[in-house]
Amino acid sequence: xxxxxxxxxxxxxxxxxxxxxxxxxxxxxxxxxxxxxxxxxxxxxxxxxxxxxxxxxxxxxxxxxxxxxxxxxxxxxxxxxxxxxxxxxxxxxxxxxxxxxxxxxxxxxxxxxxxxxxxxxxxxxxxxxxxxxxxxxxxxxxxxxxxxxxxxxxxxxxxxxxxxxxxxxxxxxxxxxxxxxxxxxxxxxxxxxxxxxx
Amino acid sequence: xxxxxxxxxxxxxxxxxxxxxxxxxxxxxxxxxxxxxxxxxxxxxxxxxxxxxxxxxxxxxxxxxxxxxxxxxxxxxxxxxxxxxxxxxxxxxxxxxxxxxxx
Numbered sequence: 519x520x521x522x523x524x525x526x527x528x529x530x531x532x533x534x535x536x537x538x539x540x541x542x543x544x545x546x547x548x549x550x551x552x553x554x555x556x557x558x559x560x561x562x563x564x565x566x567x568x569x570x571x572x573x574x575x576x577x578x579x580x581x582x583x584x585x586x587x588x589x590x591x592x593x594x595x596x597x598x599x600x601x602x603x604x605x606x607x608x609x610x611x612x613x614x615x616x617x618x619x620x621x622x623x624x625x626x627x628x629x630x631x632x633x634x635x636x637x638x639x640x641x642x643x644x645x646x647x648x649x650x651x652x653x654x655x656x657x658x659x660x661x662x663x664x665x666x667x668x669x670x671x672x673x674x675x676x677x678x679x680x681x682x683x684x685x686x687x688x689x690x691x692x693x694x695x696x697x698x699x700x701x702x703x704x705x706x707x708x709x710x711x712x713x714x715x716x
Numbered sequence: 717x718x719x720x721x722x723x724x725x726x727x728x729x730x731x732x733x734x735x736x737x738x739x740x741x742x743x744x745x746x747x748x749x750x751x752x753x754x755x756x757x758x759x760x761x762x763x764x765x766x767x768x769x770x771x772x773x774x775x776x777x778x779x780x781x782x783x784x785x786x787x788x789x790x791x792x793x794x795x796x797x798x799x800x801x802x803x804x805x806x807x808x809x810x811x812x813x814x815x816x817x818x819x
Contacts, residue, residue, distance in 0.1 A: 568731055568754055571738065600777070603781045607785065626745075678779065696787065707800075
């Protein structure tokens with residue numbers, strides 16, 4: 519069987535498993551139908567693509583997995599009732615930062631880069647530290663009373679604009695100056711010097 | 717599940733841990749920057765989740781998340797420019813070969 523077909527079949531099987539797991543949980547009665555299933559699927563896609571970003575050998579594939587990760591996160595923002603943040607996520611992360619990173623990958627890729635070792639020597643210790651970090655965060659979240667409401671609060675865009683342009687107008691302007699400074703600094707750092715090495 | 721703050725915070729914690737692992741373990745400078753983006757996204761998810769479930773933070777959560785996205789964009793621009801500038805001098809994107817200050 520050709521390799522491309524195997525890849526497609528494998529991806530379809532993985533997708534089926536991703537959807538089947540939350541549906542099974544619905545049948546068991548652990549979660550309810552509707553938003554919960556969507557949240558579960560998006561969370562699975564988020565974690566799997568995040569793992570692919572940090573483990574895959576070919577860095578350009580890492581970049582593409584990162585786009586999937588950002589997309590799933592935008593979906594979770596919508597479920598969390600923050601549609602404007604989701605739109606900004608799609609525009610800024612998927613539209614701008616991913617393209618920036620893909621261009622940087624293409625500018626810095628050498629022929630032997632994918633064949634070279636991907637991980638540092640401390641990778642195992644780093645993995646252990648990351649697992650411990652995740653467990654500690656989960657335990658802390660479980661043990662803390664956040665005083666949260668039982669219902670999600672939907673953030674209407676008009677209301678958000680009202681707050682953004684009255685109460686938070688100074689930070690908003692400062693961020694615009696920061697972006698300008700970052701653009702000027704980025705151009706200055708990345709430009710070739712006159713007569714320097716090409 | 718999608719109606720409880722804990723689920724969002726645990727998801728955010730897992731994503732942050734994945735980013736931490738990538739930052740500590742990868743050799744490529746751009747991979748490390750991508751891991752930093754993952755960590756920033758995890759923090760953003762936590763902020764949005766707090767905004768969605770704690771009445772006092774109802775709209776402020778979204779405002780802060782938007783600010784974090786803008787600052788992350790600035791960070792990515794400058795970080796990648798620095799990586800490209802270093803690559804031009806050292807001809808490698810691997811961070812463990814940047815040992816000019818150790819020799």
